[in-house]
Amino acid sequence: MKTLVIAEHDNNTLKPATHNAVAAAQAIGGDIDILVAGADCGAVAEAAAAIPGVGKVLSADNAVYANQLAENVALLIADVAAAYDNVVAPATTGGKNTMPRVAALMDVAQISDIIAVDSPDTFKRPIYAGNVIATVQSSDVKKVITVRTTAFDGVPEEGGSATVEAVAAAHDAGLSSFVGEEVAVSDRPELTAASVVISGGRGMQNGDNFQLLEGIADKLGAEIGASRAAVDAGFVPNDYQVGQTGKIVAPDLYIAVGISGAIQHLAGMKDSKVIVAINKDEDAPIFQVADYGLVADLFQALPELESAI
Amino acid sequence: MKALVAVKRVVDYNVKVRAKADGSDVELNNVKMAINPFCEIAVEEAVRLKEAGTVSEVVVVSVGEKSSQEQIRTALALGADRGIHVEVEGRPEPLEIAKLLKGVVDKEQPQLVILGKQSIDGDNNQTGQMLGALANMGQGTFASEIKIDGDSLEVIREVDGGLQTLKLSLPAIVTTDLRLNEPRYASLPNIMKAKKKPLDVTNPEELGVSVTSHITQLGVAPPPERAAGIKVEDVAQLVDKLKNEAKVIS
Ligand SMILES: Cc1cc2nc3c(=O)[nH]c(=O)nc-3n(C[C@H](O)[C@H](O)[C@H](O)COP(=O)(O)OP(=O)(O)OC[C@H]3O[C@@H](n4cnc5c(N)ncnc54)[C@H](O)[C@@H]3O)c2cc1C
Numbered sequence: 001m002k003t004l005v006i007a008e009h010d011n012n013t014l015k016p017a018t019h020n021a022v023a024a025a026q027a028i029g030g031d032i033d034i035l036v037a038g039a040d041c042g043a044v045a046e047a048a049a050a051i052p053g054v055g056k057v058l059s060a061d062n063a064v065y066a067n068q069l070a071e072n073v074a075l076l077i078a079d080v081a082a083a084y085d086n087v088v089a090p091a092t093t094g095g096k097n098t099m100p101r102v103a104a105l106m107d108v109a110q111i112s113d114i115i116a117v118d119s120p121d122t123f124k125r126p127i128y129a130g131n132v133i134a135t136v137q138s139s140d141v142k143k144v145i146t147v148r149t150t151a152f153d154g155v156p157e158e159g160g161s162a163t164v165e166a167v168a169a170a171h172d173a174g175l176s177s178f179v180g181e182e183v184a185v186s187d188r189p190e191l192t193a194a195s196v197v198i199s200g201g202r203g204m205q206n207g208d209n210f211q212l213l214e215g216i217a218d219k220l221g222a223e224i225g226a227s228r229a230a231v232d233a234g235f236v237p238n239d240y241q242v243g244q245t246g247k248i249v250a251p252d253l254y255i256a257v258g259i260s261g262a263i264q265h266l267a268g269m270k271d272s273k274v275i276v277a278i279n280k281d282e283d284a285p286i287f288q289v290a291d292y293g294l295v296a297d298l299f300q301a302l303p304e305l306e307s308a309i
Numbered sequence: 310m311k312a313l314v315a316v317k318r319v320v321d322y323n324v325k326v327r328a329k330a331d332g333s334d335v336e337l338n339n340v341k342m343a344i345n346p347f348c349e350i351a352v353e354e355a356v357r358l359k360e361a362g363t364v365s366e367v368v369v370v371s372v373g374e375k376s377s378q379e380q381i382r383t384a385l386a387l388g389a390d391r392g393i394h395v396e397v398e399g400r401p402e403p404l405e406i407a408k409l410l411k412g413v414v415d416k417e418q419p420q421l422v423i424l425g426k427q428s429i430d431g432d433n434n435q436t437g438q439m440l441g442a443l444a445n446m447g448q449g450t451f452a453s454e455i456k457i458d459g460d461s462l463e464v465i466r467e468v469d470g471g472l473q474t475l476k477l478s479l480p481a482i483v484t485t486d487l488r489l490n491e492p493r494y495a496s497l498p499n500i501m502k503a504k505k506k507p508l509d510v511t512n513p514e515e516l517g518v519s520v521t522s523h524i525t526q527l528g529v530a531p532p533p534e535r536a537a538g539i540k541v542e543d544v545a546q547l548v549d550k551l552k553n554e555a556k557v558i559s
């Protein structure tokens with residue numbers, strides 16, 4: 001059995017989500033190769049080749065893949081996948097965008113967002129905002145799978161020495177083009193990979209008040225997240241949203257501040273190791289999942305917390 | 310230009326769905342059903358494009374059992390012009406739904422197809438992208454803003470790192486994210502009017518699609534329960550617990 005893992009990267013660095021996807025591929029078993037599709041992405045291919053246990057890295061280094069346009073990359077992956085039994089990618093916005101297109105080109109189902117591998121054809125995945133875990137079996141000969149990264153510990157980054165092979169195919173569907181992007185620049189760790197996350201909700205009242213979280217985040221080396229209500233209200237950008245339809249996080253410590261605990265929010269953080277909730281309403285549902293609940297006004301509690309740590 | 314919007318009937322987002330005790334399936338008896346929230350956003354966007362004069366007709370389609378017609382009527386009450394119900398039994402998978410939608414696209418020849426980014430029951434986040442591949446259209450997934458300019462579409466997408474802008478040639482697929490718009494409420498007169506709007510019923514045979522299942526659900530189970538937590542008295546006790554009991558800060 002051979003599995004192709006699709007690398008997540010920005011042409012410069014290999015993203016840790018790739019290491020989680022490789023871990024899921026290892027759980028499925030068999031040989032593992034990695035496909036790096038990008039432009040001027042040699043450093044990424046080198047980093048992928050350093051992952052222990054990887055057979056070879058296929059590097060499709062071409063301008064048509066520079067911005068991960070799904071229309072182009074899906075044609076490439078479906079082409080390369082002819083030689084594989086499984087195609088596995090992390091369920092990041094990149095994987096979610098491209099992989100269903102790959103599956104349709106291959107005429108197979110996609111198994112989205114797996115959290116466990118029961119056997120090479122049977123997987124567990126959350127449905128209904130994580131209120132139910134379904135066990136699903138695929139009857140497709142070739143499988144297209146996306147992986148919930150928080151459910152698989154990343155494999156080591158160093159120690160391997162896979163060969164890097166160039167893939168010449170340049171697929172340009174001619175349907176889409178890249179115009180621009182607004183990427184948040186932050187010194188903080190990525191939300192989905194951070195070991196501590198502190199999130200603010202509607203209770204924060206405005207964007208300026210998120211500074212109250214920043215001081216604490218700096219001290220704890222934490223990343224900042226938010227509820228949908230805080231994003232919708234414009235307190236913080238969209239990429240802060242944690243939840244069923246935002247980012248899934250599972251840090252060692254998750255601190256929810258001024259967040260009520262709607263099921264859609266819980267879906268994105270309830271697998272965190274330790275959950276702290278700060279809310280002035282003692283009946284807020286967030287307390288039902290919190291290991292440590294503090295019933296308090298956040299405008300008082302946050303400055304106290306910052307000076308106590 | 311014509312816009313086609315795909316809507317799905319799902320459990321209302323306020324319902325906390327549970328697995329049945331025997332683990333065979335989820336408990337869906339007497340549960341409130343509704344239009345998938347992302348599909349509601351899709352309908353709203355199409356209706357706004359019509360109000361702006363960009364779109365001339367908004368057609369809604371739903372794949373499912375007869376009861377899906379309720380959600381088509383909801384979309385018609387929100388301002389869509391006409392409905393298509395593709396009647397199928399059971400719960401077809403995204404690939405089959407995408408094939409059926411491709412059949413509808415071939416017939417209707419829309420310039421724009423808008424879907425939700427994911428449905429809140431299956432949480433698959435697949436159908437729009439699959440339809441894109443089958444119909445050979447470009448896709449603007451997780452859209453927070455769209456602008457139509459002649460024969461192309463500019464879409465701003467919500468991605469992990471922030472926002473990305475793409476240009477797509479029409480016809481194209483858009484899947485909606487939460488910030489695309491805030492859907493209106495249907496007024497009573499519009500709900501009455503919707504009952505008289507045309508709703509055609511078709512089926513996989515008529516569309517020339519055979520529906521086959523690739524995935525079997527072997528069972529469902531509740532997620533692991535979290536052990537009950539405690540309430541702390543004050544910040545000092547919280548910090549003490551985090552340092553000495555949970556050992557997650559130093
Ligand atoms: C299709 C769909 C998808 C969704 N996806 C997501 C998602 O991915 N992520 C997500 O988060 N939500 C999502 N939601 C929204 C979700 O249902 C809730 O509306 C949202 O999570 C509420 O955010 P909140 O807890 O910040 O706001 P609220 O529910 O308004 O809660 C604010 C809390 O702050 C507390 N508070 C106020 N002032 C103070 C103070 N001074 N001190 C202490 N506490 C205070 C209040 O007691 C209250 O509990 C989705 C909804 C839908 C329909």
Ligand SMILES: Cc1cc2nc3c(=O)[nH]c(=O)nc-3n(C[C@H](O)[C@H](O)[C@H](O)COP(=O)(O)OP(=O)(O)OC[C@H]3O[C@@H](n4cnc5c(N)ncnc54)[C@H](O)[C@@H]3O)c2cc1C
Binds near residue numbers: 371526
């Ligand atoms: C508890 C449970 C059990 C299931 N069991 C089975 C099973 O035994 N066998 C099986 O084959 N499948 C099963 N399914 C799959 C189920 O039918 C999925 O919901 C279906 O595959 C569609 O996936 P999705 O709605 O999550 O797609 P998504 O890709 O998340 O949907 C995105 C968008 O696509 C459009 N769309 C999706 N569905 C439709 C539709 N029907 N009509 C019109 N537009 C639509 C909407 O615009 C929607 O917003 C099960 C699902 C659940 C939740």
